[in-house]
Amino acid sequence: MDTHGGIRGSYWMETAPPGAPSPAPAGDLAVDVAVIGAGMAGLSTAWELVRRGRSVAVLEAGRVAAGVTGHTTAKLTALHTLVYDRLRRTRGAEGARLYARSQSEAIRHAAGIVGDLGIDCDWEEAAACTYAEDPQRAGELRAEADAAREAGLPATFVTGTELPFPVAGAVRVTGQAQFHPRKYLLALAEDLRRSGGTVYEGTRVVGLEEGEPCVLATDAGVSVRAGEVVIATHYPVFDRALLFTRLSPRRELVVAGTVEEERAPRDMYITPEQSTRSVRSAPYGDGTRLLIVTGEHFTPGTADAEERYARLWAWTADRFSGFAPTHRWAAQDNDSTDSVPLVGRFHPGSRHTWVATGFGGWGLSGGVMAGTLLAGLLDGRPADWAGLYDPRRLASVVREGTTFLKHQAQVARHFVGDRLPPVTGPAPEDLAPGQGAVVRLGGRQCAVHRDDSGQLHAVSARCTHLGCVVAFNQAERAWECPCHGSRFAPDGGVLQGPAVQPLEKRDIRTAPPGEE
Missing domain, CATH: 3.30.9.10 (D-Amino Acid Oxidase, subunit A, domain 2)
Structure with a gap:
């Protein structure tokens, strides 16, 4: 795809085979485990569980390995910039050793999968x-x-x-190691299907009812009943665990x-x-x-x-x-406040919901690690490093309090500042093709974009996650939320969570007052 003066988009997306079609489910489902997200963490977890005899459905809002995993640098390494000296100070020598072991084992495990399945992924x-x-x-x-x-x-x-x-x-x-991540994951998804698992693309999960079983609601009206649910959407699409803090x-x-x-x-x-x-x-x-x-x-x-x-x-x-x-x-x-991913039970009260997030730029080794860690936890055989990654941990958050408070202060500035009258920006009629801006129309903050044909489009400027005001990224033609990273297409459609609902459309000619 040509994106800018002949320069194409993601090399991984361009050069991977299209993969088998994975349409949305035709009706309600019931499985042992539902995995939300078909990136490295989600597919690795699903593959591990299917090999353990579980019935598994993977629910992906877009396409397999086309989100963060399809736009990575594609490195599998246990050396994560300058993490070990920090871990030695904050989690102790044993915490640093467990981190190194878990990440190194993930690389060896991925290499074994490539060899066993004969995956051609430029390893x-x-x-x-x-x-x-x-x-x-x-x-x-x-x-x-x-x-x-x-x-x-x-x-x-x-x-x-x-x-x-x-x-x-x-x-x-x-x-x-380095490799082609999308070729790897498409092969993993195909092997998962051969082993009895299912993958559904174009299926956005918008609701979760925890229980026995858990019930997932999708944007197509289909529900999924599952004994266990794994949330592997990169940024969790549910807020009950308050992981966004x-x-x-x-x-x-x-x-x-x-x-x-x-x-x-x-x-x-x-x-x-x-x-x-x-x-x-x-x-x-x-x-x-x-x-x-x-x-x-x-x-x-x-x-x-x-x-x-x-x-x-x-x-x-x-x-x-x-x-x-x-x-x-x-x-x-997504960076965690203490530099360690959050992989394990979703929140202190959860019995059947699990999460994998906060990989901080190292989601390929981290995603493979998360797959084996979560499969072990669901089998009742936790790895030695389960406690290191447990999302319910508190001690390390206290030790990294400065980072935590800095992040919260930044978010708070957006919550407060976004509700003040904005600095005067360009009027909609002054926007050139390809440009976008947040403007106040009839008392509402509206996100207005002029497409390449010259047509103006307006949507609400309020992110549907927690209400921060979005800003336009002209290079990628997307509305972005500075609080928690949700991203939307110019027409308001969700590109990336944690938001699961689109930005509401506005009539630019008759936008009424009332929204602040």
Whole structure:
């Protein structure tokens, strides 16, 4: 798909086979386990459970592996930037060891699945490296290498890399992997079907009644009765656990293009500097590899994405000679307040509802880990690290109180500020094709967009999740909520949760007063 001057969208979406059609259910269902979400965490969990003899239905609002997983950088690694020194301080040495073990086992498990099923997904073993160019950060990297090594990873501190620019130092961990995530998941979904599981696309879950059994309501009016429910929608679409107070969404941009094979890095690199720079390459053919660079993270609805894309393009072209742009896309991640994903029982009172969220940009290894962890929990055989990831944990939230309070203050500013009269913006008639803005019409805050044909479209500017006012991302033609990351199409349709209801349409000619 051409998205911008000949530059195409997600490479993973473009190059994966379409997969078997998975229509919405024709009628009500009853299964042992209903899994909401067909990304890495959801499909991994469903696959594990089907292999254990459970009847499983996967319910996906869009298409299989077409959400966050279809727009990732596609790395499987246990080295998550600078997490181990932090974990050693906040969760103790044992917590850091459990984190390293669980993530490393996930990589080995995924490699085993690729081999056992014969999945053609461009699997390559590579080292993962966290680097810095600033000499003042060398001490930080040495501490991370020590902590990662103490946690059980084969980590070393190095001062030289294959990158075409000097670094002050890097933490290097061997035995990691990179692959084509959508090819992997489409093959996993097909094997799940062969084993008796079912996958339903275009089926948005909008309601949950917990009980014995649990009952799920869908936007098509079909209900699903299940003994157990797993919520794997990246950001939970139900608020009863109040996990939105412990998750902060961030959007990251990805640019990709070809470089000569001998110029392409074979290992995977990331730095926390410059609003993140993640670099790796993938097979492409004809003596080239696809260079994939990620960075410029920001809270949805708070930045000029086009400007940030320009920065990322410029950085990549400056650092990698011969770079020829081909693709660009964006991904969205959710960070937990204590840097550890939330995988386990949905809330303190839940008996049959489970969740997997808060992967903080590492949802591929985290999703495989979540699949095995949740399958074990449902079987009554919890893994050694179940307590580390338990969403009901409180002690670590207290230790990370500063991060928690900072996130809540940011959300509070939007709740309060969004209810004040907005600064005067462009009038609807002044919007150029492709532009959008929040304007006040007849006393209402309306999100107004002019499409490429010149037609104006208006919807409510209030996010249907908790009521924050959305902002327009012109680069991606989407309305975004800065509070919890919900995203909507220009016509108000839900692109990404936690919202499950569309933005209400408004008549731009006769928008009546009444909404504040």
